[in-house]
Amino acid sequence: MHAHSQAQALVIVAHGSHLNPDASNPTYAHADTIRDAGAFDEVREAFWKEEPHFREVIRTLESEEIYVVPLFISEGYFTEQVIPRELRLEEWDPERWDSDGTDASQATLEATDVGKRVHYCGPVGTHNAMSDVIVQRAESVTGDSDVGDGFGLAVVGHGTERNANSAKAIEYHADRIRETGRFDEVQALFMDEEPEVDDVTDFFESDDVVVVPLFVADGYHTQEDIPEDMGLTDDYRTGWDVPATVDGTRIWYAGAVGTEALMADVVLERAADAGADVDAAIDEVRERTGGTSTETESERHVTGD
Amino acid sequence: MTGHADEGEDTDADASADTNTNASANTNANADLVDTLLEHADREPIAFDGLRLEATDDGYTVATPAGERTGLSERDLREALADETDDVSEYVTNWYYWQQVGGEGTARRAFLRWCERAPVEDTPGDESETEGTDEGRSETARTVPDRYEPLTDDGLEREWGQLSITVRLADSDGTSPGDRVYDVRHVEDRKADLADLEIHDRPRDARDLTTADERGRYRPLKTAPTLVSGWAFTGLAGDDLVDTVEFVYPATVANWHREQRGNLDVDHWLETAERQTGIYDVVDELPREAVEWMAEACCVDSQCLRRREWEYEEDDDLSVDGGDGPFPCREPCSLVIAAARKWAILETEEERTWEFELTTSEKNQLEALLDAVADGRVDEIREADVNRGANRYRARYLRAKRVDDEGNLCGVDSSVDSDS
Numbered sequence: 001m002h003a004h005s006q007a008q009a010l011v012i013v014a015h016g017s018h019l020n021p022d023a024s025n026p027t028y029a030h031a032d033t034i035r036d037a038g039a040f041d042e043v044r045e046a047f048w049k050e051e052p053h054f055r056e057v058i059r060t061l062e063s064e065e066i067y068v069v070p071l072f073i074s075e076g077y078f079t080e081q082v083i084p085r086e087l088r089l090e091e092w093d094p095e096r097w098d099s100d101g102t103d104a105s106q107a108t109l110e111a112t113d114v115g116k117r118v119h120y121c122g123p124v125g126t127h128n129a130m131s132d133v134i135v136q137r138a139e140s141v142t143g144d145s146d147v148g149d150g151f152g153l154a155v156v157g158h159g160t161e162r163n164a165n166s167a168k169a170i171e172y173h174a175d176r177i178r179e180t181g182r183f184d185e186v187q188a189l190f191m192d193e194e195p196e197v198d199d200v201t202d203f204f205e206s207d208d209v210v211v212v213p214l215f216v217a218d219g220y221h222t223q224e225d226i227p228e229d230m231g232l233t234d235d236y237r238t239g240w241d242v243p244a245t246v247d248g249t250r251i252w253y254a255g256a257v258g259t260e261a262l263m264a265d266v267v268l269e270r271a272a273d274a275g276a277d278v279d280a281a282i283d284e285v286r287e288r289t290g291g292t293s294t295e296t297e298s299e300r301h302v303t304g305d
Numbered sequence: 306m307t308g309h310a311d312e313g314e315d316t317d318a319d320a321s322a323d324t325n326t327n328a329s330a331n332t333n334a335n336a337d338l339v340d341t342l343l344e345h346a347d348r349e350p351i352a353f354d355g356l357r358l359e360a361t362d363d364g365y366t367v368a369t370p371a372g373e374r375t376g377l378s379e380r381d382l383r384e385a386l387a388d389e390t391d392d393v394s395e396y397v398t399n400w401y402y403w404q405q406v407g408g409e410g411t412a413r414r415a416f417l418r419w420c421e422r423a424p425v426e427d428t429p430g431d432e433s434e435t436e437g438t439d440e441g442r443s444e445t446a447r448t449v450p451d452r453y454e455p456l457t458d459d460g461l462e463r464e465w466g467q468l469s470i471t472v473r474l475a476d477s478d479g480t481s482p483g484d485r486v487y488d489v490r491h492v493e494d495r496k497a498d499l500a501d502l503e504i505h506d507r508p509r510d511a512r513d514l515t516t517a518d519e520r521g522r523y524r525p526l527k528t529a530p531t532l533v534s535g536w537a538f539t540g541l542a543g544d545d546l547v548d549t550v551e552f553v554y555p556a557t558v559a560n561w562h563r564e565q566r567g568n569l570d571v572d573h574w575l576e577t578a579e580r581q582t583g584i585y586d587v588v589d590e591l592p593r594e595a596v597e598w599m600a601e602a603c604c605v606d607s608q609c610l611r612r613r614e615w616e617y618e619e620d621d622d623l624s625v626d627g628g629d630g631p632f633p634c635r636e637p638c639s640l641v642i643a644a645a646r647k648w649a650i651l652e653t654e655e656e657r658t659w660e661f662e663l664t665t666s667e668k669n670q671l672e673a674l675l676d677a678v679a680d681g682r683v684d685e686i687r688e689a690d691v692n693r694g695a696n697r698y699r700a701r702y703l704r705a706k707r708v709d710d711e712g713n714l715c716g717v718d719s720s721v722d723s724d725s
Contacts (some may be wrong), residue, residue: 018643021516021523034508049639051527052555056635058550059559064413081582111572 008039008276009063010034012267013054013083014071014216016047023217024050024259027071033289035266035300039281040067040271045253048078054086055061058111058118066111066118067271071216071258073125073157074169075104088112088232089120101165102172104124106274121272124258124266125169125214127273131176133262136290138183141242148182152206156197156213156226159190170214183210191225198229201247208243208250211273227253320416338482339386339400344380345404353403354423356396369396395453398483400719405481407541412475413547420487421461421472422447425565448450456485462495465631466610467532470494470546472488487546491534502537508548511538515553520684526640527631528610542714557611557632562631563613570637575618581642588645593617595652599626602679603641604634633725661715663707670694670703 012031013277016025026044035043035246046057058066067142068087070079075097084092089109096107098202104122111118124130138153155177157170170188178186184206200211213222225235232240243250257263268282335394342358345351350359365377367385378386386397408414409426418426419526423448453474455461460473469492475484480490494502516597518524538549550558563569572580574596578589591599600623604613613627627634637645650685663671674695675685688695693699709716 018525018640019523035509046608049643050525051638052551053639056556056560058647060412061561077583085582087582101544248482277432 001107006065007063009042009044009061010040010267010271010276011046011066011068012071013046013056013068013087014048015078016050017051017219020219023219026217026256026263029259029261030071030264030267033285034281035262037281037284037288039268039278040276048082048086051079055088056081058087058114058116062118064116065276066116067116067121067274067276069121069267069270070123071267072123073097073166073214073216075101075123075126075165077164079104084109084120086225087118089118092120093297097122101258103207106270108274119126119271119276121179121270121274124168124263124270125216126172127266127270128134128176129172129269130257131268132261133266134173134212134214135177135182136258136262137212137254137260138252139211139259140250140260141212142208147210149184150206150208151183152185152187152204152209153177154187154189154197154200154203154209154211155181155192156189156211158215158221159193161193173214181250185209191221191229196224196229198286200230202203202253204249206249208252210252211256212254212257214257218256218259222256229300248275262286264289326719335387335482338398339383341401341404342386343382343396351400353400354396356393356400356449367393390452390683396449398481399449399453400483401481402483402485402641405484408428412559414563415656416547416550417472417485417543420463420470421452421456421485425454460488462618464492465550466528467492467530468550468553470550473579475540485543487538487543489538489539489541489546489549491532491536493534494537497537499537499539501535503535505536505538506540506545508541508545511552513686520566526609526638528557528632528634529608530606530610532713554610554632559597561632561634563635569614569633569635571614571633573615573618574623574637577615577642578645585642585646587649588642589649590653591645591649592652595648597623597625599641599645599648603626606630606659607680609634659693661717663715666704667707670699 008215010031011245014024014026014027018242020218024045024047027139031043032044041063042061044052044057044060046052046054048054052060068083070083072079080094080097085289088111090112091108091109096109097104104126106119106121109118109120110116116223134153134155135156138151142151153174155170155174159170161168166186167190170190174186174188185204186193186249187203188198189195189203189211191197195203197211200209211225215222227233227236227240230251231246232251232254240253243252245251265282265285268276268278268285272278272282323622332657346358346365347626351357353392355370357366357373359366359517361375363376365379365382366373366375367382368374369392374385383578384612385391388394401618403414403418403696404419404705406414417424418424456472456474460471462469462471464470464654471488471490472485473488475486480486489495490502505514505558514536515527515532517533518529524531538546541549547558560569575589578591581588596617601611603609604611604627605625609628610630611628611632613625614621615636616622666724671694677686677693677695683695688697690696691699707715711718711720713719
């Protein structure tokens with residue numbers, strides 16, 4: 001892409017993997033959606049474990065205005081320490097986000113290796129629009145665009161006793177979706193802290209429960225751990241039914257929310273909040289990824305967007 | 306985009322079938338070109354790749370290394386420029402193409418110029434040589450006529466890692482005079498018939514081509530010398546060429562360009578290691594000599610096409626050769642850091658004296674096994690080639706004879722303090 005002087009670039013930063021070639025698929029898919037919408041002069045993916053590395057991505061861009069959106073679920077070690085350090089945002093301090101764990105919007109800093117302005121955005125996982133993606137995930141796994149009545153919704157996160165923000169992001173969306181009243185019950189559950197996803201059926205009275213893991217990519221946790229922990233299957237390699245019945249409850253297990261096409265919209269919303277000129281692209285991407293359904297729009301309204 | 310109207314055009318189509326259409330299209334395109342040129346010259350003199358064009362009170366002055374003409378009226382000039390047999394024509398279309406490419410001072414432009422051996426623009430007064438040429442040979446930059454002859458014929462080729470990049474003048478409908486198109490293949494497919502290759506024209510397709518090696522194993526290191534062959538990108542515009550290279554070998558163009566300009570920001574081992582936090586906090590404890598072994602294990606040409614420019618620290622070089630790749634490695638990559646963590650932990654173990662009963666051939670066989678794994682030759686050893694120590698039957702025999710049910714070599718218990 002040929003950049004002119006006031007050109008803008010988007011960099012989606014993600015973890016990636018040395019071992020699993022599929023870990024970066026959602027990152028590439030969302031980047032391609034945004035490329036095709038044409039809102040940015042340049043769109044790049046960058047990774048902690050793949051290439052280009054965070055360390056070397058900014059120098060590949062010609063644009064002067066650079067929007068960096070972390071494809072991470074919560075504010076924590078990666079978004080507050082690793083990414084800003086590796087991007088050489090030397091003036092960075094987590095205080096610049098002025099967040100209590102779910103409020104980060106953006107901070108404008110200089111990448112010192114290239115002397116360019118970088119708008120460092122909060123992670124996709126804590127953006128309000130992420131609630132829409134979780135609901136859309138529930139719609140796609142049940143094949144019902146009106147899913148809600150008679151259904152419970154479990155939003156599942158990794159959780160870690162080491163960082164309270166990890167759970168906050170999950171609870172934040174569970175609360176927002178609960179407030180819409182769309183589902184009979186909404187509960188945040190975790191792998192590594194209470195309340196645990198292992199006991200999923202204990203937390204719901206509904207006969208049907210949609211389980212949406214708030215993870216960026218499918219991998220060990222979403223495809224092995226969680227299905228076995230919930231009792232969907234004894235051995236992940238043999239797969240599981242959707243829905244699968246556990247203790248008399250039908251569990252609709254969705255797979256990582258980060259693979260939902262509408263995630264591209266959350267990435268764009270993050271960049272827009274930081275001042276990127278992407279309004280037309282947001283409309284196009286929402287349309288293309290199924291994000292313009294009446295339900296979603298009204299829900300956005302109800303939840304204060 | 307840079308205004309290539311022919312994106313996605315099949316440049317391999319037989320252009321001669323369309324001669325009339327092309328001729329009139331080219332006439333129009335030529336008129337546009339000359340308009341642009343004159344507008345530019347009226348604003349400021351042009352001096353580019355040997356072409357000089359200046360508007361003076363006595364008319365235009367146009368000069369190439371072949372000669373100078375002065376006092377030309379606009380009409381004289383238009384006639385001279387419209388004459389394709391006039392060498393000025395090449396200089397002008399060359400100027401026009403690079404105007405379209407734009408991006409003065411960018412890595413993209415420098416790379417596209419390197420592809421056709423055009424003089425380096427960033428070092429005025431030193432246009433005699435381009436640096437970083439194939440196989441480390443210094444090579445004289447070419448003049449416009451010296452480029453145009455091959456560009457109109459088979460094209461000019463460059464190697465970039467395992468990529469072979471060929472640039473030609475576009476000859477298809479809808480292109481502007483001087484437009485270049487770029488083809489990319491695996492170096493091993495240089496002579497292959499295009500019909501035998503899988504054809505692509507979208508840069509992002511390169512991601513799928515680079516994900517796995519020929520045995521289908523994931524390639525976490527993009528610059529590993531294990532790129533699969535059997536594909537070709539054809540008729541790419543310059544921007545798309547650079548994007549394609551960027552997907553195959555991320556950030557190599559940017560770092561190469563920095564090196565060309567003498568401002569490659571190398572981060573040596575120690576500063577990179579000390580920067581690490583979390584589970585990688587330990588890597589700076591890797592002993593000095595272990596860093597040598599690590600570089601020998603991971604950072605040589607047989608394992609990675611990047612040329613290692615980082616050392617142990619400033620003024621403390623590693624003894625291992627950094628390699629001959631065209632693009633530099635400016636700091637230890639994430640794979641090296643992840644492996645260094647493992648070695649940093651392993652190197653904290655105390656050395657011990659072990660006693661194993663082996664025949665001389667068995668000791669030799671263990672060394673052969675180590676070599677075969679380290680050199681990635683395990684699969685080359687034939688099923689029945691029992692003369693090779695790393696043959697599977699030989700390895701199974703040794704295990705049956707010398708390893709007990711707990712996996713201990715010669716029954717020597719090592720479960721106490723091992724972490725491997």
